[in-house]
Amino acid sequence: MTENIDQxxxxxxxxxxxxxxxxxxxxxxxxxxxxxxxxxxxxxALDGANNANQGPPVFFxxxxxxxxxxxxxxGQALAWLIIYSGKQIKKxxxxxxxxxxxxxxxxxxxxxTILGIFTxxxxxxxxxxxxxxxxx
Numbered sequence: 711m712t713e714n715i716d717q718x719x720x721x722x723x724x725x726x727x728x729x730x731x732x733x734x735x736x737x738x739x740x741x742x743x744x745x746x747x748x749x750x751x752x753x754x755a756l757d758g759a760n761n762a763n764q765g766p767p768v769f770f771x772x773x774x775x776x777x778x779x780x781x782x783x784x785g786q787a788l789a790w791l792i793i794y795s796g797k798q799i800k801k802x803x804x805x806x807x808x809x810x811x812x813x814x815x816x817x818x819x820x821x822x823t824i825l826g827i828f829t830x831x832x833x834x835x836x837x838x839x840x841x842x843x844x845x846x
Contacts, residue, residue, distance in 0.1 A: 716837050720799055723829055727796025730821050731789050738785025741778040748774025788814075799829075805842045809833050 750756050751771025795811045798804040812833065815826035832838055 712837055713841065716835070716841055719832055720802070720838065720841070723825075723832055724796045724800040726825050727792055727799060727829075730815075730825050731793035731796065733821065734785065734789035734792060734818075738782060738789050741781035741785065743778070744774050745778030745782065748772065748776070748778055802842050805833065805839070 747756075748771045751766050751774060752768050753771075756766065791811060792815065795804075795808045799808050809830065812826045812829035815822040815829070817823075818826075
């Protein structure tokens with residue numbers, strides 16, 4: 711009986727990983743605004759209309775562009791890792807990967823923290839560990 715409940719809990723946690731990963735895919739696109747502003751600064755599109763030397767220095771544009779691209783890549787990578795973890799939880803594989811990623815997700819308030827804590831609690835149960843061992 712508890713095995714059936716544990717399987718339902720794993721299915722639910724897996725679905726929530728897909729949902730949180732999808733939300734993060736969307737919000738990880740926000741740094742593209744900084745990237746675009748940085749490119750605009752470097753290209754001179756934000757220079758004043760009367761005097762070409764009134765715009766911000768090109769160095770600031772480079773900082774904006776690099777940081778925007780960096781945060782975009784990190785955010786997208788984390789989002790796809792969360793989605794992949796949901797897939798692995800569904801298949802009952804890569805227990806350690808899912809557990810470590812759940813610990814990392816706790817840093818991202820509020821949804822990541824909630825999902826991370828519930829995933830840690832669920833994966834810590836001995837009956838869940840037995841379900842993972844049955845897949846080998």
